[in-house]
Amino acid sequence: MVEFDDTFRRQLHELFVWRRDVRRFRSDPLPEGAIDRLIETACLSPSVGLSQPWRFVIVDDAVRRRAVIDDFRACNADALSCYSGERAARYATLKLSGLEQAPGHLAVFADKTSDIGHGLGRATMPETTEYSVVAAITAMWLAARAEDIGLGWVSILNPDRVHAILDVPETWKFIAYLCIGYPEGECDRPELEQAKWEHRRRADEFTLRR
Numbered sequence: 001m002v003e004f005d006d007t008f009r010r011q012l013h014e015l016f017v018w019r020r021d022v023r024r025f026r027s028d029p030l031p032e033g034a035i036d037r038l039i040e041t042a043c044l045s046p047s048v049g050l051s052q053p054w055r056f057v058i059v060d061d062a063v064r065r066r067a068v069i070d071d072f073r074a075c076n077a078d079a080l081s082c083y084s085g086e087r088a089a090r091y092a093t094l095k096l097s098g099l100e101q102a103p104g105h106l107a108v109f110a111d112k113t114s115d116i117g118h119g120l121g122r123a124t125m126p127e128t129t130e131y132s133v134v135a136a137i138t139a140m141w142l143a144a145r146a147e148d149i150g151l152g153w154v155s156i157l158n159p160d161r162v163h164a165i166l167d168v169p170e171t172w173k174f175i176a177y178l179c180i181g182y183p184e185g186e187c188d189r190p191e192l193e194q195a196k197w198e199h200r201r202r203a204d205e206f207t208l209r210r
């Protein structure tokens with residue numbers, strides 16, 4: 001049996017505290033195979049019925065990467081137009097993707113039609129397919145931080161457009177576009193908190209007892 005001691009538990013807690021959504025990347029490349037290793041770790045995640053619905057696309061092609069960046073720019077301009085006044089001014093100052101600098105681009109999809117897992121657990125809650133993929137991304141986020149690699153989730157994108165840019169099967173649902181690389185710096189507080197957009201609240205604000 002594998003046992004974890006107090007030192008490990010303390011370090012694991014520190015890993016959770018120091019994992020960040022990274023938007024500011026150094027331009028130096030990741031070591032060969034780093035993204036493949038992170039994908040392998042993500043594939044150890046739980047999934048409904050062991051369906052393993054995650055599908056990964058490593059985006060190296062410069063034309064496709066540029067098209068994703070252009071889509072982000074358009075979507076972010078639309079998002080800005082939904083705010084007004086002081087909130088709009090603050091939104092405009094936020095850096096909400098590291099797409100330009102990050103050496104690694106990784107798109108993640110959920111395959112809604114795969115037979116793997118024989119449908120177990122999905123009949124009543126088909127959305128558990130997507131939940132499983134998000135669980136895998138969270139594992140990857142933590143595994144990356146443990147290797148001092150930063151990961152940033154970009155959702156300010158048009159899913160249909162990303163689908164077309166990456167030319168993936170119809171049945172795949174777009175879940176996340178991830179920027180991966182070495183972070184410029186580190187912090188134990190979310191960047192959106194540092195920018196005074198929102199703050200992390202205490203767990204008891206979100207917890208009921210019945």
Ligand SMILES: Cc1cc2c(cc1C)N(C[C@H](O)[C@H](O)[C@H](O)COP(=O)(O)O)c1[nH]c(=O)[nH]c(=O)c1N2
Nearest residue numbers: 019020021023095096097153154155156190191192
């Ligand atoms: C589903 C989803 C989607 C997004 C995000 C996260 C998740 C879970 N986050 C990152 C988010 O802003 C960040 O996690 C919180 O601000 C908390 O910061 P830390 O992750 O603790 O650093 C994020 N950040 C960003 O700059 N642009 C984005 O488009 C998104 N989209």
